Amino acid sequence: MKGRPPGKPSGPPRGGRKPASGAGAPGRARGAAKAARARKPDGAKPTAKPSAKPAQAKTAPAKAVPAKAAPAKGVSLDVRQFRVGPDDDGIRLDRWFQRHLPDIGFNSVSRWARTGQLRVDGARAAPGDRLTEGQMIRVPPAEPKAPEAAKPRRVRPQLSDDQEAFAQSLVIHRDAQAIVINKPPGLATQGGTKTDDHVDGLLDALEFELDQRPKLVHRLDKDTSGALLIARTSRSAAYFAKAFSSRTARKVYWAIVMGVPSIDDGMIELPIAKQPGTGGEKMHVDEEEGLPARSRYRVIERAGNRAAWVELQPHTGRTHQLRVHMAAIGHPIIGDGKYGGKEAFLSGSISRKMHLHARRIRVDHPDGGRVDVRAELPEHFAASLTSLGFDISAGDLPLDEEIARAPTREDEKKAARAHAKQVRKGRRGERRSRGAGAPRKK
Structure with missing residues (x-):
């Protein structure tokens, strides 16, 4: 059976009934309007396009109010400050996040470190930096890391x-x-x-x-x-x-x-x-x-x-x-x-x-x-x-060090290296303290 090409008017409906133009038949209404435009004689002036919405009185434009997003679980919309406790003394910064803020992924921590948003005592910090008890960690607003597939939790047997x-x-x-x-x-x-x-x-x-x-x-x-x-x-x-x-x-x-x-x-x-x-x-x-x-x-x-x-x-x-x-x-x-x-x-x-x-x-x-x-x-x-x-x-x-003997040249070198290491460590602490007290550049 031959069909008509799509988009061409199909003529009046059977029975001589007019096509419906109400809201109940939007497809037919649009088809009738298209057919009417096609039958318009040459040189006729186009009629004004009817407005889809009824005219309304002019009023002052409403001021957009930003919607306040509700934070999801594990998400903070504000900068947070954390003080390093005694149990975290000596651990790496990225492992501190794993222990205390597990919802924050390593990629987020690395990005904050690169952009300078992650700070320890006011100074820029890297994920591998070691923490010291009493230091202050600045954590920017975070998004939780992508949920991982649930793993079956291993239950240890009860001891007798x-x-x-x-x-x-x-x-x-x-x-x-x-x-x-x-x-x-x-x-x-x-x-x-x-x-x-x-x-x-x-x-x-x-x-x-x-x-x-x-x-x-x-x-x-x-x-x-x-x-x-x-x-x-x-x-x-x-x-x-x-x-x-x-x-x-x-x-x-x-x-x-x-x-x-x-x-x-x-x-x-x-x-x-x-x-x-x-x-x-x-x-x-x-x-x-x-x-x-x-x-x-x-x-x-x-x-x-x-x-x-x-x-x-x-x-x-x-x-x-x-x-x-x-x-x-x-x-x-x-x-x-x-x-x-x-x-x-x-x-x-x-x-x-x-x-x-x-x-x-x-x-x-x-x-x-x-x-x-x-x-x-x-x-x-x-x-x-x-x-x-x-x-x-x-x-x-x-043990060798428990035997009483005069210190050798090698012992003196080891002691000197240990002392120099402690001095360098102290100077790093002083630089961090100065960096925390200095005003931030704008």
Whole structure:
């Protein structure tokens, strides 16, 4: 069937009825008007276009009043000021936002820093700047970051009375900022595949009077026993983490190794990398691609040529570092079949468990002074020392800095560098104070 081209008038309706012109048929009214214009003779003057709205009396124009927007949840329309509290001393500015203003995304913080809207004590600040207690943070009006897909919240299982009692029995030191436990061998520090029992899962039992969950700041291998430091507050967690990363924390281990090292006091400097094909579960010495690793050892006593009791101090923090280094120099730790193979076991009454124990941990305390704690040996380690004829009282050797001696040239250089660093830090604080008091340029 042939159809008419679109837009052409279709002629009068059937039945001779006139097209409706009311509001009830706007399409037909417009079509009729268009047809009337098409039939207009040439030379006719155009009629005035009817106004779509009825004429109204002229009145004074209304003054536009801006609508006051209602802030959404997490949004502020005003500049805000926040003072840095003691628990936030030393943390990065961007992490302060994550902790206190989580609705503000990192992109917003970076943009404010670039444009000078984000200020600390009146001075421009960068997301990576470290905060100091008492500083004032200026936060401009913000928009919440884009909502993320809801993730299922992991609910930790409720600890039984026996689990709580067990966790609290491990505590060998406790103060307002730190807890030190004596981790038994066989208990992992953190969970993983097929690992349900671990220290991290017991931390709810170590809240005590603070009513906040403690935090791990370092770890020990599952089969390594001994002193494990746990932070009780966010401030102490940041402080201790920095101490471990900067290597100012001191850790002293005891180990019984196969054979006797030819040098009584030595430094092992061998780079370590993940061993290919093990899924990262095993490390090895890799001179080409390994990361630098340094371990010091000191022989405490020897059992003929059969075994030696040694003190170990890691100067870096690579995975399995002490175990890899001792095996690399031909003296694997007794019981460490992973790195020593069949040669890492003694016959007789010596236990087949690993003989590596974190004997001592010493670290500066956030409130001043130091945490300096020693952990007693597990039963199998103490029994092996006795079986091999070692004197347990001879084990605690003094650290180098604990030996009274005249300061060397290197000691004087270190002290001078530390003093210069403190002076520079003080000057930065003075510049910030001057910047906060100076009038703002317009």
